[in-house]
Amino acid sequence: MMDFRISSLSEVPALAASLPKADEAARKAALARQNSLTKPPGSLGRLEELAVFMAGWRATARPEIALAQAIVFAGNHGICAQGVNPYPQEVTAQMVANYRAGGASINQICAVTGAELDAVELDLDRPTADFTQGPAMTEAETLDAMNRGAAAVRADADVLILGEMGIGNSTIASAVAAALFGGPVAGWVGRGTGSDDAGVKRKIDAIERGLALHGGKDAMGILAALGGREQAAICGATLAARSRGIPVILDGFICTSAAAPLFGAAPALLDHCLVGHVSVEPGHRRLLDAMGKEPILNLGMRLGEGSGAALALGILRAALACHNGMATFGEAGVSDK
Numbered sequence: 001m002m003d004f005r006i007s008s009l010s011e012v013p014a015l016a017a018s019l020p021k022a023d024e025a026a027r028k029a030a031l032a033r034q035n036s037l038t039k040p041p042g043s044l045g046r047l048e049e050l051a052v053f054m055a056g057w058r059a060t061a062r063p064e065i066a067l068a069q070a071i072v073f074a075g076n077h078g079i080c081a082q083g084v085n086p087y088p089q090e091v092t093a094q095m096v097a098n099y100r101a102g103g104a105s106i107n108q109i110c111a112v113t114g115a116e117l118d119a120v121e122l123d124l125d126r127p128t129a130d131f132t133q134g135p136a137m138t139e140a141e142t143l144d145a146m147n148r149g150a151a152a153v154r155a156d157a158d159v160l161i162l163g164e165m166g167i168g169n170s171t172i173a174s175a176v177a178a179a180l181f182g183g184p185v186a187g188w189v190g191r192g193t194g195s196d197d198a199g200v201k202r203k204i205d206a207i208e209r210g211l212a213l214h215g216g217k218d219a220m221g222i223l224a225a226l227g228g229r230e231q232a233a234i235c236g237a238t239l240a241a242r243s244r245g246i247p248v249i250l251d252g253f254i255c256t257s258a259a260a261p262l263f264g265a266a267p268a269l270l271d272h273c274l275v276g277h278v279s280v281e282p283g284h285r286r287l288l289d290a291m292g293k294e295p296i297l298n299l300g301m302r303l304g305e306g307s308g309a310a311l312a313l314g315i316l317r318a319a320l321a322c323h324n325g326m327a328t329f330g331e332a333g334v335s336d337k
Contacts (some may be wrong), residue, residue, distance in 0.1 A: 004150045004240040009139055009220035019242045022056030029311035030055030036324040036328040050316055057247045057272050062324050068115040069154050069160035070105060071237060072099055072305050075122045075230035077168035082206040084171040086194055086281050094125050095165050105200055105303055106163060109310040115155035115161055120143035120152050122229035135225045141231045142224040148242035149233030160241045161313060163251045163306020164230045164258060171258035175207045175226040177283050180219060180264045182292045188283035219264025229260035238262060242272050251309040252279035252302060256287055277301055283318030
């Protein structure tokens, strides 16, 4: 298969019609198997739904996860000039080094749930522009980040876990969500990495000024005007995964908001995406409701870096273990009547 590339932002909505869809025959076969296993139908709840979901996207009635790839994309943001984050942007590069050294939370969770982790930094020495002064990225910069995200996806992955790191990107996430779905900005803004009340007010003010400056754009235009390179990379990786029939597990508020422009362009572009958990960031539940997504876990987390999505991989593995390993009524000699 040729590498997946995006040549213009305007082509993204039409991809919903051309990219692969779930295999209905495999999905039906998986559902029939679920209903023949030694349990009351539906008794495993969401685990059954996850197994059938995986069957449809992997185009096999009995899907397995040989390779789970996790990617943390990292970028820096010009909006930090507005005092929206209590930490310096040098922390982004320092955390990338921590991922590569194995010292972060995501490393430990991936080790437990069986995911191979990649950390991809995106021009950390060149932050995006301050969106209160102009567009955060040009179309060319947005496409470059999207295609770098797409190129990071392994063709042999069975599931893709997405996360992010970037000082200032909770402001970016709130701005993108507010631009796409509307409503008072304050309802989308949380404390992120630990902003105090004054910091939250600065975030709201910066976002309101950015929305006033960049109003009227379409979904992918919103990504360029208000987003960041790691957000664009998440969009590119999500589309590349779809082109190969690889299901995606999105992480928390920032990661879900990063993929939201694809939903805004065409909701079906996220049909292959699960959401690993619901963050305590106040905008995440609103965002999930707007997108019709139900998270797998709710553990009061707000760390980012793919941690909730990687945890959800353990649930997904358990769902497939039951689906593939349980005996049917006939095999076990158990009466189903």
